[in-house]
Amino acid sequence: MGYAKVFLGVLLVTALAATSTAQTKLKCSKAGATCTALIDYVSPNNTNVTTIQSLFQVENFQNLLGANNFPTSTPSDKDVTAKKKIRIPFTCLCDNGTGVSNHKPVYTVQEGDTLDHIARDVFSGLVTYQQIADVNGLPDPNNITRGQELWIPLPCSCDEVNGAKVVHYGMVVDAGSTVEVIAKQYGTTQATLLRLNNMTDPSKLQAGQVLDIPLPACSSNVNSSSLDYPFLLANGTYVYTAYNCVKCKCDSANNYTLQCEPSGLKSTNSDWTTCPAMQCQGADGLFIGNKTSSGCNQTSCVYSGFTSKSILTSLVTESICPAPSAAWKIGFQGLGWNFFLFISIQLILFLSLHLS
Template identity: 35%
Template sequence: MQNKNILLLFLLFKLLITTTSKSTIEPCTTSDTCNSLLGYTLYTDLKVSELSSLFQIDPISLLTANSIDISYPDVEHHILPSKLYLKIPIQCSCIDGIRKSVSTNYKIRPSDTLSSIADSIYGGLVSSDQLREANSVTDPNVLDVGQNLVVPLPCTCFNGSDNGLPAIYMSYVVQPLDSLNNIAARYFTTLTDLMNVNAMGTTGISAGDILAIPIPACASKFPKDSADFGLLVPNGSYAITAGHCVQCSRGPRNLNLYCMPASLAVSCSSMQCKSSNLMLGNVTVQQTSGGCNVTSCTYDGIVNGTIATTLTPSLQPRCPGSQEFPPLIAPPTVVPRESLFAPAPSPSSLFDGTDGRSPKSSVVPSTGFTPALGPSGISSGASAACSLVKPLPTLTLTLVLLFVKLMIPVAL
């Protein structure tokens, strides 16, 4: 009997080791910033403007990051439903030698505790210990109502690339029913890549762990003197640039970046290509005996406040069909029932029109852009060191209690 108890204790110790929380740290030495994402589930119903204020971001960037159509009336005051999963775009900076975002501030309310702010309001993206350290809180049980807390949020850059291809990294909080295989499949990456990015020796993950997930992106080829040089558009998103005049998105079935006039374009400079009647995003095709003459008017960045366009003629073996933009959705009003009882889905699966809504889609001519490769490889500094100190999961506490109970007969 004693041997059986010892064997059981060994197995319990092994489980305790594998349920330790972890997160990815990206060391840094420069002041460069990059675009990053947070995977976030709404803790309550919030207006678009309220959620934007919570993370101190532009409401338009929040909507475009989730392919929500910004042309809907009064869209910034639309109420988003509780439990809705969204991508939150943030700027990732180098702070004290580590990539993180510290631009977010939160004003304490009467019923708040550090734990409720960390676990509920910010969805586990920060820990109560981090909040206490970042704000020099001496007594976590005594918070001043109205005080502004600095909220450090996790992010990674990894040179804006993943295995030599453009990517934007999303900080993802592992959910109770998640597995590493399912997360990899959900975000169109491989198990090996996900383990390499997070410097993991095993596939073991626990609820509350924070993983860096590479989201495939489409890179622009704008000249270096353009204000939007280096524009990256992640899968399932679109971008508004040139002073809200131009909308850019990746094709639904390829990595090309396509740009056209934005739906809210006002007070914009000319978007007509010189020496032609074509406007930005337009294309003409003419079938000839030698192939198909294709002429397109493409976006070439915003330079000194002026929208730059390029007229590109080419001869192709066959005439191309119309280019489809990924569908833009109406602001969500409900959360699909199946997502309430399953691991958090990828944002694109929430907005693919399968939940009964009829997403609006745009059909526009192909612009023929090809993505520029980002810097090759990922940062060798990625590690699984635990900067985010999390409370032990419930399962772990249960195992500890069982361990103590079993230790009594063993000691006797």
């Protein structure tokens, strides 16, 4: 019976080698660059959030919740029904012109596994068996053994899109979707999606295909010395950083500006008995997330990153007074120099009469 199962597995992989098309590889031009990426996982069976966290080796449970904008109170055993999409946050690595997950997740081969079963069923077709074989240096895709550890290379990218920093989201296409509808849904263009996904014919879009979607990312003041640089957070998501001491969120309601505050959680850094101070220097009583106003100026204490010893902060001042409307400017300018000359003469005459 065991030999028959192995033989069938060999036949299946051999047949797929002749008929399947490789998953589209995403362009990632800066060699060695890393960034945060997202991808859909469609579970084939009923499961829960913790099981998915374990499968994809997402280190921080809260960040799995944040990628899906689930409430922070969501329990770890929250049910996930079969065929429901869950966004997986992971670190992308640019390598040889394409992007792949940075050596995670790693899957341990179980008794009776084939590469195609791992790719198609366990990871719901996010990768192909041949891609798993390639990144793991397997000369024979049929030859895997129980207990063997395999790196699963999820597709991703760190490239800017149309000159802007984005979070690349590998969206699993629903049946009946079109490139045009997806583009409108995510605030991009059909031309951009076709270019990113190396597609020339939008009618060739298939259900279950992983489509690269560029999600707007919030601007931030996180500097290059921070351990979480580059800090890219997609619209409609939140994340815990600085060893769980800081919670940041991104949404369009705040003009795509990163909003951070103390998390109130215990630090995951064993060297920090408590989270470090998050006060901005030169601002009395301002901590991360606090603001103060004076006239038309608003000063905010913002998160700027973290090191192994401290949490970095910055003061940012911006004008909060509304700018003059275009109509007012046009009307004011349309009065011309003759009007201002007339007003000036009248003012001089008024002052002369009352001061003499």
